[in-house]
Amino acid sequence: MLGLMQNWPLTVDKILDHARNWHGDREIVTRSVEGPVVRTTWAGVHGRAKQLSNALKGLGVKHGDRVATLAWNTGRHLEAWYAIMGMGAVCHTLNPRLFAEQLCYIVGHAEDRIIFTDLTFVPMLAENRDKMPSVEHVVVMTDREGMKGVDLPGALCFEDLVDSGAPDFEWGGFDENMAAALCYTSGTTGNPKGVLYSHRSNFLHTLVTLGVDVMGLSAKDTVLPVVPMFHANAWGLAFSCAAAGCKLVMPGQKLDGPSVHELLETEGVTFSAAVPTVWLGLLQHLRATNGKLSTLKRVVIGGSAVPEAIVRGFRDEHGVDVTHAWGMTEMSPMGTLSAPTAKVAAMSDEDQLRYKLKQGRPPLGVEMKLEDDADKRLPHDGATFGRLLVKGPAIAGGYFKGDGGNILDAEGFFDTGDVATIDGQGYMQITDRAKDVIKSGGEWISTIEIENIAVGHPTAANAAVIGAYHPKWDERPVLLVQLKPGETATRDDYLGFLEGKIAKWWTPDDVVFVDDIPLGATGKIDKKLIRDRMKDYVLPTAKVAEKA
Numbered sequence: 373m374l375g376l377m378q379n380w381p382l383t384v385d386k387i388l389d390h391a392r393n394w395h396g397d398r399e400i401v402t403r404s405v406e407g408p409v410v411r412t413t414w415a416g417v418h419g420r421a422k423q424l425s426n427a428l429k430g431l432g433v434k435h436g437d438r439v440a441t442l443a444w445n446t447g448r449h450l451e452a453w454y455a456i457m458g459m460g461a462v463c464h465t466l467n468p469r470l471f472a473e474q475l476c477y478i479v480g481h482a483e484d485r486i487i488f489t490d491l492t493f494v495p496m497l498a499e500n501r502d503k504m505p506s507v508e509h510v511v512v513m514t515d516r517e518g519m520k521g522v523d524l525p526g527a528l529c530f531e532d533l534v535d536s537g538a539p540d541f542e543w544g545g546f547d548e549n550m551a552a553a554l555c556y557t558s559g560t561t562g563n564p565k566g567v568l569y570s571h572r573s574n575f576l577h578t579l580v581t582l583g584v585d586v587m588g589l590s591a592k593d594t595v596l597p598v599v600p601m602f603h604a605n606a607w608g609l610a611f612s613c614a615a616a617g618c619k620l621v622m623p624g625q626k627l628d629g630p631s632v633h634e635l636l637e638t639e640g641v642t643f644s645a646a647v648p649t650v651w652l653g654l655l656q657h658l659r660a661t662n663g664k665l666s667t668l669k670r671v672v673i674g675g676s677a678v679p680e681a682i683v684r685g686f687r688d689e690h691g692v693d694v695t696h697a698w699g700m701t702e703m704s705p706m707g708t709l710s711a712p713t714a715k716v717a718a719m720s721d722e723d724q725l726r727y728k729l730k731q732g733r734p735p736l737g738v739e740m741k742l743e744d745d746a747d748k749r750l751p752h753d754g755a756t757f758g759r760l761l762v763k764g765p766a767i768a769g770g771y772f773k774g775d776g777g778n779i780l781d782a783e784g785f786f787d788t789g790d791v792a793t794i795d796g797q798g799y800m801q802i803t804d805r806a807k808d809v810i811k812s813g814g815e816w817i818s819t820i821e822i823e824n825i826a827v828g829h830p831t832a833a834n835a836a837v838i839g840a841y842h843p844k845w846d847e848r849p850v851l852l853v854q855l856k857p858g859e860t861a862t863r864d865d866y867l868g869f870l871e872g873k874i875a876k877w878w879t880p881d882d883v884v885f886v887d888d889i890p891l892g893a894t895g896k897i898d899k900k901l902i903r904d905r906m907k908d909y910v911l912p913t914a915k916v917a918e919k920a
């Protein structure tokens with residue numbers, strides 16, 4: 373027997389309708405790519421997005437067509453998103469931090485018909501225009517004044533395009549399972565593959581993220597998504613802020629400590645989200661300038677593991693609460709968050725910290741299991757490492773155009789490629805990427821855990837651990853350290869610092885000081901590149917073992 377409730381397709385245009393209807397005057401503030409801070413409202417975004425849908429229809433865009441954005445977080449980017457998705461086209465977010473060659477591959481694979489771009493990326497597009505044969509139009513997200521410096525034949529002006537569209541457009545009216553957005557994984561795990569979100573998956577993900585133990589946003593919040601809209605949908609914030617009626621502060625292209633701090637203070641931001649490197653930059657800036665965070669209450673940090681020094685820095689120096697989050701593009705992206713359970717909340721601050729540093733618990737809508745290499749389920753004892761698999765309505769069931777083949781196991785779970793533990797309280801902790809974990813004498817060593825401790829050394833700007841060949845143990849850990857400018861330290865300083873904090877046999881066999889720890893396109897340590905750079909490196913212990 374079927375239920376008798378209304379059929380109300382879960383399409384994302386309804387999220388912006390809601391924001392317009394009930395929070396229409398809440399502001400969207402942008403540090404524009406042109407420079408000045410500009411302001412609109414949810415009602416303003418709604419109206420202009422409808423005009424833009426009409427204009428796109430005029431350019432021949434139909435249901436299912438891919439329309440890309442190559443853009444920073446701005447009000448205009450938000451308008452383009454909702455215009456594209458609302459009319460049933462697919463909004464394909466391109467990551468400008470990828471190499472041009474990779475971008476051309478992705479644009480071609482997605483068969484993007486139109487690209488919306490910021491002024492920043494016009495030179496790159498001009499140079500590579502002939503390698504993007506599917507693209508019929510490039511729309512530059514600026515006004516007529518901004519177009520004066522644009523050297524790209526045939527480029528359209530965003531403001532003119534919006535102005536050309538009639539005000540009313542009937543959004544939605546299609547199946548909630550239709551594709552809404554496309555985002556390629558950043559390629560740290562091979563060729564980029566397209567994750568194709570549906571309206572339904574984005575809508576459900578939005579509802580999930582609103583939970584108090586998830587993003588916990590309210591209409592009173594002012595939110596600064598530093599995490600880019602091209603990095604796994606800005607962790608859903610472009611939807612959840614509209615759903616909750618938050619004021620939204622968009623940082624444009626300036627994500628350095630001083631610029632982020634200025635916006636946090638001048639706009640009264642209460643909530644923000646970013647990868648750890650952004651927060652390291654902010655905390656360093658605040659220390660150097662004796663800066664304050666007068667309104668910020670909560671930050672969500674994810675994308676890579678949060679070092680303890682960041683959680684302590686926010687807590688002890690600014691009274692800001694950190695929620696550690698884990699997720700991936702394939703999960704829309706939220707997977708787990710470290711919000712406290714009742715038992716954890718009753719612990720001392722220091723004991724709570726141990727749980728805050730874990731990646732956290734899954735909200736409703738995310739199923740998880742741990743398995744060994746023989747697909748046998750592993751216990752949730754907080755110690756046993758295993759492959760982490762996930763299942764849920766906002767988790768990929770396959771990649772665009774069938775890339776990668778069948779990605780689900782017999783029970784319908786997706787293998788995250790992460791290695792993790794789950795403890796008795798339900799907190800998951802990532803110990804490594806499956807391909808980064810160090811296998812030493814048949815046992816596994818977590819590179820992330822060592823990195824997190826090492827980066828807490830007062831002289832460290834960043835740290836990375838990789839496995840190096842060892843004739844007896846197969847692999848042994850090497851710690852790479854990038855020192856803060858002007859600092860000096862020795863191998864023994866770092867080994868001494870790790871002593872007692874990790875198992876003795878996890879102690880790196882060597883410490884190598886490097887000029888930089890390279891970061892990939894989504895702000896994560898690029899271990900592939902590090903391994904490449906270190907390919908001729910030989911462990912001192914390996915030489916000894918070989919002689920013996």
Ligand code: ADP
Binds near residue numbers: 557698702790
């Ligand atoms: P990719 O970089 O593989 O293209 P994503 O940007 O979606 O894809 O990154 C997802 C991966 O990032 C996760 O599988 C995990 O390895 C890593 N990650 C995300 N959040 C965290 C976190 N809080 N701690 C450790 N690793 C994380």
